[in-house]
Amino acid sequence: MSEKEKITSTYDEGSIRSLDWKEHIRLRPGMYIGKLGDGSSPDDGIYVLLKEVIDNCIDEHTMGYGKHVDVTIxxxxxxxxDYGRGIPLGKVIDVVSKINTGAKYDSKAFQKSVGLNGVGTKAVNALSTHFKVTAYREGKEKTAEFNKGELVKEHKEIATKEDNGTFVEFIPDETIFKNFHFVQEYLDNQFWNYCYLNAGLVMNLNGKRYVSKNGLLDLLQRKTNVDELRYPIIHLKGDDIEVAITHENGYGEEYYxxxxxxxxxxxxxxxxxFREGFVKTIxxxxxKDYDAADIRGSICAAVSVRVQEPVFESQTKTKLGSQTVYENGPSMKNFIGDFLLKELDNFLHRNPTVADAMKKRIEQNERERKELAGIKKLANERAKKANLHNKKLRDCKYHYNDEPTGKDKDVVIEKQKESTIFITEGDSASGSITKSRNVNTQAVFSLRGKPLNCFGLTKKIVYENEEFNLLQHALNIEEGYEGLRYNNIVIATDADVDGMHIRLLLMTFFLQFFPDLVKNGHVYILETPxxxxRDKKETIYCYDENEKQQAIKKLSAKPEITRFKGLGEISPEEFARFIGTNMKLQPLIPEQGEHMQDLLEYYMGKNTPSRQDFIIDNLKIEIDEATPINETADV
Structure with a gap:
């Protein structure tokens, strides 16, 4: 090391910096709310902010206070x-602005709460440009207002006629949550989940009402299509546990x-x-010693437990680490296993037709697995050889399924959530993305051309078709969804007819063989301009005709306009702007109640008269003669 380097890298008392709670949350928001995002993904930060505030309302309801929650966006x-007890008026400021302050440290007040570490609403406060909290309690109210965690106004305690409860208003900081938006389907799932787990609770979002009478039974009824179920949903409840189970006709395992x-x-x-206990019980x-994969194949199930002082593996509480249900109580494994051995076994004895239907589904899985065994072996050998010199996959450093290690474990978890694989067509598109991607969190998989239309085919084709086989190996989903290597699977195709066709073929592949990836919000479409x-002063990228017209009005009289038809036409330098922090992703979300097979049949099946009529009725040819086009533009 040179003398100059030694001087600039001095490590002494002056190098040590202490951050207060607000600074630390804003410096490392991922440690508290996971990835930031713009709202395109269901685990993006803005949904976590909303969840952290609502969790407090749910905890009040769980304790028997407040039967409904009103939310507006x-x-x-x-x-x-909410209409719970309301924050004690003397502690309104402390509860939302002092770390490790809250009632949930008193286990008598909140026996089985979600938020136990006193961080949730503080994180929301620190990450909002406006945060206002009002507590209504026994005819009095107290309000405090904050900006980025700093108290800006403390209102005097006054009399009120409002019902007891707490009101929170906040605006997420747009310098942190850039260009954020809420996807209604994600909000629907979030609110329905609250209601399924708290039967009788009424939630309102912008006037839309959510309520459930039958808990997890309602959840599975909403997530499945009755025509595709092999037997009616099994719904079992006990002290601190509730489960719902059924088998469908498709592939994979789906859990909530x-x-x-x-x-x-x-x-x-x-x-x-639950997965282990279900196999043992069956x-x-x-x-009969059925293979575990055959028992769980095409299962759709939900399991909910109440745990005293739960331990989660990160602040965002997406993975439970608790080994026991409550202090000095049974292990999680024994608690759930014993419940299934008793209640599920009893149910199957009392309902022989359901037991028979389940057995037929399991034995069908067994036959299909044995039929695939030979071809899987050959396909896997081919995939191993291909991977040795395979240029289809340009991998990244962090993967979704890796076990996080090191001192900055929360930072690693944040990177893992950002892990993304782009599925592209051709060398030009993959070349642009490869050169401009983030090598830590973004991988690229290149298709040779149009993949096979796999609608109506069995899973055998996934192994027989080299492209599909290599793709499932790249994603690491051959043995199941839990091995998924990338949190975000992004289909990146050209915005022309061929590109749209490839997009449809890939969507069919995932919906047909790996629907759990889609249903759990991992598959997206990349939107590129x-x-x-542009003129000599400014460049504007536009995603549709309306944005283009607005850009023309904003710039000089005759700006240069370029129409991008293919991803390969966008330079790597430009492409970096579209797959970075401002990346626009369109999530693939099947509408609830849609029959998946009917949908695929309509779009990807044989050319039916109804589809021909749809195309004719919706075919549009637009010619915009008023728009000046630069001579070099590709139109």
């Missing part, structure tokens, strides 16, 4: 009003797991115990 302003009302998207000890009931409008 108006542009960027979010309000949440919850702890104390918290949707644990990454599962944890409770989900592992083997003992049928007195269609136009570049």
């Amino acid at each position: 108006n542009d960027k302003i979010i309000t949440v009003r 797991s919850f702890v104390n009302g918290q949707f644990t998207t990454q599962g944890g000890t409770h989900l592992a115990a 083997r003992e009931f049928f007195k 269609l136009f570049r409008v």
